[in-house]
Amino acid sequence: MSRSRLIGMRMSEALSALEKYLAKVEARGPLPDGARAALLALPTRIKRFGTYQDIVREGDRTGESCFVESGLVSRYRTLRNGTRQILSFHMPGDMVDLQSALVVVADHGIRTHMPTIVVAIPHDDILRIAAAHPAIGRAFWFDTLVDAAIFREWTVNVGRRNTRERAAHLLLEFAVRFEAAGLVRDGEFELPVSQNDLADALGITAVHMNRTLQWLRGERLIRTHM
Structure with a gap:
């Protein structure tokens, strides 16, 4: 495969992940044109993982957050006795670890459940675009609120x-x-x-x-x- 073809595939995968996230955001309401363009123009890095590979390990200091382009991942904690609690699942179009833009030390791991492609965005760029485009900042904030609502439902599910x-x-x-x-x-x-x-x-x-x-x-x- 030629280098130009490979670069083209990577750009396509990155754009696909951002477009999936954008579609999820705009299901709640359209973004201004400038905000849409800025989101799709974010600098990206493609990462490929096999089945049951860690994207982030508990205690890692990460400099980027990830969108899922394809595959399935979960957040999890492992106890001292080796038992594991899965905290949530994430699928294409999800931003898995937005909170890491502010909480830089991971308090949980992120692992794949099948061959997975994620698109990594540097934290500095996430914070920059959220500050420059309030509509994107609100979309990111809404994502964290949805995550919190799902966590609350999981607490009820496991507890009661x-x-x-x-x-x-x-x-x-x-x-x-x-x-x-x-x-x-x-x-x-x-x-x-x-x-x-x-x-x-x-x-x-x-x-x-x-x-x-x-x-x-x-x-x-x-x-x-x-």
Whole structure:
């Protein structure tokens, strides 16, 4: 592959990630033309990861935030005994770690669940564009509020719902968010996470997760294809 072709592919991937984020932002209301152009012109760096690779490790000092162009990632914490709690999932069009522009030491890790491409934006440029374009600053702020709302719902889910309700809620969240990202076809979507991953998101064992999925299938609440 020629160097010019490779550069063209990288520019296309970066623009695709920014356009997906822009589409999500403008679903709430259009941005001014100047703000749209500034967002799409942000300097970017393409990063490719395989399955179950860390994008950020807990304790890292990061100088950039990432948009998901393709794939699926999660934020997670690992305890001293080696157990893991998944905190959230992120899909194409999401900015995964906007908070790191101000909180520079990561208090959680970010890991892929399938081959993933992210587009990294330097923190200085994120802060600059937010200050220069108030509409973008408000969009970034809104993103953090949505993240906080999802975190609150996850707290209720893990803390107060029974296991079947927890699993059903998480699967419905996937369905809604994948549909918003244009990844649902005929009511179905690919979910590239293992039963261990789902268990770590719901605070249960993998064995309990397996039984719960069997119950949901038996009640015809979900359908799976291998």
